[in-house]
Amino acid sequence: MRVTGRVGAHDLSFAGYTAAESSHSSNVTTSNPLDVPFLPFLSFESELDWVGAQAKDSWHWSTINSVVLGFDFEKVTSVSRSYTRTGDRTSPFSANSNKRTAGFYVENTLKLRDGRTVVAVGGRVDRITTETVDTPLKTNFTPSETTFTIFNPSLGIKHELVEGLRAHFAVGRAFIPAEASMLTGFTTTVVSGRTQISQGNPDLKPERSTSFDIGAEWTRPTTRFDVTAFRTVVKDRFISNVVVSNPAPPDPIILSVTNGLDAHISGLDVEAEQRLGGRVGVFANATHYFARKERLATGAEQDILNVPLNTVRAGVDVDFGRLSGRVSGRYVQGRRDNDFNTPGFPIIDYENLTVVDASVTYRLVRQHAIVLAINNVFDAFYYEKLGYPLQGASFKVSYRLGF
Incomplete structure (x- = not known):
């Protein structure tokens, strides 16, 4: 639910939301002959619940200055249950948990030279508490609570060099807290015996x-082109599936998650849009990484997992009044990630992928519309994680009402 309004020079908005998600996973194949008589069987269930509130004020406090400030709060609750092949409950991998986030942010925008130069300065303070709680059947951990408070500033500048050509620059900080599963997860599996x-x-x-990042944007009535170079440096990066112990069989391999020393990525984004008359437009964007490395605790560097070397997106938009549509494609090349089907989860090269999506919208009267969306039009086999293929061709019809 959202409520908006204007009081003097203040544009105010207040929002509250709640959401729930549940998932159920079943084993349908197995390498363990003891599982065969029970296939298929429910192996895992999870529930996620979100509740939160947001408040924002946009205030034009002078002819050249405006400020946006706000507060938000969110609580996320996670519950998981694991089952044996006989249907009995067993200890889940992750403890039940909740994460509470409270944040305050402010950003001031200064417009000079009739808007040809724009400077935005802001910051956000977050206080995040991650708590693991008593979990049925999970006895190999101690419930605990961890709290982080952090300030992240940001600065952005746009400056018109000549008519239609703008330079832009931005810098900022961010952080990611550890999830509960990274802190307390524990599971035993059998991989290839x-x-x-x-x-x-x-x-x-x-x-x-x-x-x-720093770049330049060129715009004309029917054309837009943007080139941006970027660099990100990460400290204390999470590194998953680090081998802690690899003794001779039959003793188990032990894996965990740890903080790497650092990581750095740098690359180039290119975006282009072109109108071909009043009804047809084409667009394309590409991202290329010059470097995408993370340093391990051993001092060695490796490629950041599942970050492709190149990503290209392109498409066509058409608009014939009541009828409009889009066809777009995505090509991803140069990924490396773990092979979760091999003991020790070695890092391998992933196959490149190409996926095409399409959508058509037919507008009825006023705010009414019917939308047909087709994802993965050519039913391509692809995955983000090897062994976990994503959905093939799918069709969705929806009815939209705006008010």
Whole structure:
């Protein structure tokens, strides 16, 4: 629910929300012959609940200055349950948990030279508490609570060099707190006949990053082109599936998650848009990484997992009044990630992928519309994680009403 209004020079908005998500996973195949008589069987369930509130004030406090400030709060509750092949409850990998986030932010925008130069300065303070709680059947951890408070500033500048050509620059900080599963997770699996234990690390620190980008944007009535170079440096990066112990069989392999020393990525974004008359437009954007490295606790560097070397998106928009549509494609090349089907989860090269999506909207009267969306039009086989293929061709019809 959202309420908006204007009081003097203040544009105010207040919002509250709640959401719930549940998932159920079943084993349908197995490498363990003892599982075969029970297939398929429910192996895991999870529930996520969100509740939150937001308040924002946008205030034009002078002819050249405006400020946006706000406060938000969110609580996320996570519950998970694991089952044996016989249907009995067993200890889940992750403890039940909740995460509470309270944040305050402010950003002032200064417009000079009739808006040809724009400077935005802001910051956000977050206080995040992650708590693990008593979990049925999970006895290999101690419920605990961890709280982080952090300030993240930001600065952005746009400056018109000549008519239609703007330079832009931005710098800012961010952070990611550890999830409960990273702190307390514990599970035992059998991979290709070898027992493997994956355990959490209660001493994890949050990831912290500093990013900046610089570029130029050229615009004309029917054309837009933007080139941006960027660099991000991350401290205390989370590194998953680190081998803690790899003794000779039959003793288990032990994996965990740890903070890496650092990581750095740098690359180039290119965006282009072109109108071809009043009804057709084409667009494309590409991201190329010059470097995408993370340093391990051993001092060695490796590629950041599942970050592709190149990503290209392109498409066509058409608009014939009541009828409009879009066809877009995505090409991803140069990924590396873990092979979760091999003991020790070695890092391998992933296959490149191409996926095409399409949508058509037919507007009825006023705010009414019917939308047909087709995802993965050509039913391509692809995955973000090897062994976990994503959905093939899918169709969705929806009815939209705006007010």
